[in-house]
Amino acid sequence: MGKLSLLVSMLMVSCWAMEIHVDDVDTAWQKYLAEFPIEIQTKSEFWFRKSIFSETHNNIAKHNANKDATFQMGHNQFSVMTEEEKHEFFGALLPVPPVNISLDASSRVIATSVDYRTHACMSPVRYQGNCGSCWAFSATAVVEFQKCMKNNLIRVDLSEQQLVDCSRANGCSGGWEDEAWQYLSTVGGQIIESTYPYTAKVATCKFQSTSSPGAQISTTFVQWIPTRDTIAMMTVLTEGRIISTYMQLPNSFMSYQSGVFSDTTCVPNNAHAMNIVGYGSLNSVPYWVVRNSWGPTWGASGYVLVKRSVDLCMIETYPRTTNVL
CATH class of the missing domain: 1.10.287 (Helix Hairpins)
Incomplete structure (x- = not known):
């Protein structure tokens, strides 16, 4: 030729x-x-x-x-968004834990695996919209789950909007879960969603102290879990509570679909709050079961499996939970 x-x-x-x-x-x-x-x-x-x-x-x-690759990617609502538009869906601020955190988990028995995704007390996955309120959803999920576990498995739907409007200035620009719990312990509790529905934008606080709360928080409003102590984290989950966590998300996270997420290209500006609701292993890769607030069409029906015991993008650095009355 x-x-x-x-x-x-x-x-x-x-x-x-x-x-x-x-x-x-x-x-x-x-x-x-x-x-x-x-x-x-x-x-x-x-x-x-x-x-x-x-x-x-x-x-x-x-x-x-x-x-x-240990995980697969797919299309979702973020597939047509600019980086600036995606950034509106974050909102976690870097936590400031106290010094010398301790949680004695050495003598406790932990389960081989835990998965609360289908538990009676796990409410449907929420959608925060383009408001940096992930912290409010993460804080609320912990309160809802624990309240249900203490109330004969009767599920409660609490108001994230109360936290966005009332617990800090401009709740759509980010926040802390422990700050939200402190606010709730001070004002008497968190009211139900139907009384104060979510709007995905900041408005004037409508909470009144005379409102009947759907859940109340102890004055010891936050329980910090020792940093990078996976046994302590697994102990909390085994005992029937879920965890708020902080991550600096890689860009690939937005397109996660299935498998164990393991991308280590963490982005500090992509700070996001979510909930750890279980743990297990897939194809010999240990993982955390993580609940997100980007709706059920994202990821695996709103959830993601994140590689465990390697502190991937700081997921094991700032774990915490709260104490519901």
């Missing part, structure tokens, strides 16, 4: 490969719009969102083709 014929042949193969790639992205794009409808006002915005989607799609395909 002559050089010209070889060049033409190579160009034809290249064009064919490009056509397949374009078709693949177009097909995925149409499927995405059907599953995650988005409001697009102009043609320029349409192409802008599709260009972000295409980049996300390529990153997902590249990651999932890696046979050594």
